[in-house]
Amino acid sequence: MIDLQTFRQTMGLFPGAVTLITTGQGDLRRGITATAVCSVSDTPPSLLVCVNRKTGTCKEIARSGRFSVQLLGQDHADVAMAFAGAKGQSGEEKFTVGDWGACPNGQPRLSDALASISCEVITATEAGSHMVFIGRMEDVAFADGEALIYARSGFHRLAEVA
Numbered sequence: 001m002i003d004l005q006t007f008r009q010t011m012g013l014f015p016g017a018v019t020l021i022t023t024g025q026g027d028l029r030r031g032i033t034a035t036a037v038c039s040v041s042d043t044p045p046s047l048l049v050c051v052n053r054k055t056g057t058c059k060e061i062a063r064s065g066r067f068s069v070q071l072l073g074q075d076h077a078d079v080a081m082a083f084a085g086a087k088g089q090s091g092e093e094k095f096t097v098g099d100w101g102a103c104p105n106g107q108p109r110l111s112d113a114l115a116s117i118s119c120e121v122i123t124a125t126e127a128g129s130h131m132v133f134i135g136r137m138e139d140v141a142f143a144d145g146e147a148l149i150y151a152r153s154g155f156h157r158l159a160e161v162a
Contacts, residue, residue: 015151020070020083021049022108023060029092029108030057033084035150036130037069045137047119050130056091058131061121067135068107071115073145077155079110080148103139116141 002010016035024030036050049067051058061067072080082089082097089096099111103118110116119135126132149156 012152015149015156018072018076018080018148018150018155020072020079020110020113021051021057021061021067022070022110023057023064023067024108025102025106027092028060028064029095030055030060031083031094031108032057033080040134044122046122046134047117047137048132048134050127050132052129053126053131054129061133062124062131065121066105066107067119067121067133068103068109069115069117069119070108070110070113071117072110072148073112073114073143074148074157075145076110076113076148080150080155103141105138109141112143112145113141114143114145114147 019034019037020031021034022031032055038048040046040048051061079098081087083094101109101111103109105118107118117137118139119137121133122136123134124131146158149158
């Protein structure tokens, strides 16, 4: 059996795009920083997010049946840290960092996210400490820039290989 430290060390070697998983409206807005986001299918267009069951974000996604994903750019490290809880903010307070609006269905949208994807939950499954939500993509907005990457316990920029 693999211990927690070994698991985290191993997973830290996998570079991942830094995203925010957000949900809710008004005082019910919630969000977390995550790298556990991936595409599922193009028919219907859908993606998968993994959210710790203990978070308010998980509870609000389960209640509302909706979430949005913000793909962060290289200038969003402060937003990523705020949504990771590093600045002490929680719940709605996290949305004081960054320029926030709403998707057409009302979910939070970071105005300068490289991609902001609004989803309706079509499947939810418990997996250990997390819920795995699969969402049907309803709306996408784009911005220019390069993705912020997380690996080996830190943020990185992509570099072209010659």
